[in-house]
Amino acid sequence: MLPATRDLDPADADANPETESILVTAIEARGLVKTFGTLRAVDGVSFRVERGETYGLLGPNGAGKTSIMRMLAGLSPISGGELFLSGLNVAEHSRAVRARLGVVTQADGLDGELSVRQNLEVFGFLVGLSRRQARVRADEVLGFFRLGDRASSEVDELSGGMRRRLAIARALMGEPEVIILDEPSTGLDPESRIRVWEELAELKRADVTLLMSTHYMDEAETLCDRIAIMHSGRILDEGTPPELVSRHAGSAAMDIRPNGSSREAIRRELDAAALTYREVGALFRVTGGNGAPPRLPALEGVQITERAANLEDVFLALAGRGLQEDQA
Amino acid sequence: MTTATALVPETGFIRWRSVHAIWWRHLLALSRVWQVALTWFVIEPAVVLLAVALGIGQLVGEMEGFGTYAMFVAPGIVIGTAMFHAIFECSWSTFERIGQSYYETALTAPVTIHEIVFAELLFAVTRALISTVAVAGFAIAFGWIPLSALPGLMLVSVGVGTVFGGIGLLFAALSPSMHALSLVFTLVATPLYFFSGTFFPISVLPDWLQPVAWIAPLTPLVELARGMALADLGWVHVYCGLYVLGLTALLYPLAVRLMRRRLMK
Ligand SMILES: Nc1ncnc2c1ncn2[C@@H]1O[C@H](COP(=O)(O)OP(=O)(O)OP(=O)(O)O)[C@@H](O)[C@H]1O
């Protein structure tokens, strides 16, 4: 199979006395800080990603997701705290860290002056493969991402989805232990997204550790073992998707579409039933009920959709809370 | 990929593979547009050389100590053209590569800023060398430069590549926009091309301008090239050589610093 089935390097174990945790911990952040002038883009973040796990960073624009990933990739100096990859301190061993890491940045960073295949081969050579190894590996990843028939195309001729997949393919050239993906499917049509998901799921089956950011709840729910929900440089909560849902949104939820009835009347009714809700666009999203939410007989003409609570409800609850703290 | 890990030393020294790979990438990109590149390296300088040597040369006649005007001007044009290539590579092309996140991608591999700067300069040297061989080839064919001077001219072009590649990198790293970047041509390349003893000896300039011309970074390289072409080297060329080394020693760390500031945020 494609990605790293790399044996653990015993040198890793020597790098840190906490040998046991190294063998299972792929990424660890302790009180990580990133400042830009007076702005604390990452404000004391701690988390731990186990080997083979897919860990998602969720949060609104500017939450600090990209900043965390850039520090890990050595693209951005760490302002405070500590960051480890396979037990290696990123601040001290940035080069060794990057030799184990595949990175897909928010902008694909594809080389427009080279063909698709050359993009892969040149990068493979850069990470340390021989020219021949790079050729063989390029064929493998092109096949894996079903880009084989585009090998001699120019990058500019590719669709957005193909470009994204080529960027992921490039990150795999060096058979990394850990892959960082900054918004892997942003801007892709539904079919391309699902394709990317399938390919990422395949990597996951091969025991590659993935750290990804996303704005899509369905993506996080589908791919991530655990999720950190971020806001203003902090992690508000962390857990598996079902844990987060039951903690912050209960089990059942409903959406109310007013269809012309008075929004004020709906608010009164919801308050009377002591239900938590958020108004999102035309909808009232009602969460927090355990079991089926009660009927609201006084409401005429509205359309009520009962559904299972999901990550979106969690995100709205937590991000909303974060926003209120900001204003306080 | 355990091999990469083993091959990767920590910062402090240059990982040759990084330099080699970036250099190779640039060469590949250049070779993919070779038809256009051919006009830069051959047609354009040939036009300048022929116009100046044959046209202006007819008006100037013999130059004392240098032979014909064509023999005087040919080494200057060889070096001036090499300068344009080195500056262009490290300002314009580098700036574009910054904008297209090329270096950001390279830095996700086990590559340091040092190695990026080293590779950029190496490629500037490569372009300066290609240009020198092409332009000097013309002049040799016309008998304005002896064939035996070619290795010497190539050596001087290495200096042209590092010094002007370095200057190009400073502009690429500092320029907020393409407009600002174009200053490297209006403020640096064009004045130097004309006032560094390329088209006329510095001694014909007004007294107040002569010291300025001697400090200009292209002057020592033109002097060295002319010394090589005429097989007539003296103490002034020792000064020139040391000046070029000094400039390189100054520009390299400065370029690393400014590129780091530009690329690592
Ligand atoms: N180079 C920089 N200089 C100054 N501020 C920056 C820089 N890069 C990021 N920031 C700021 O840091 C904060 C966090 O940005 P970051 O890109 O990490 O957010 P993000 O969670 O990735 O957002 P998005 O979802 O929009 O990608 C933002 O307020 C951003 O404006």
Ligand SMILES: [Mg+2]
């Ligand atoms: Mg981002």
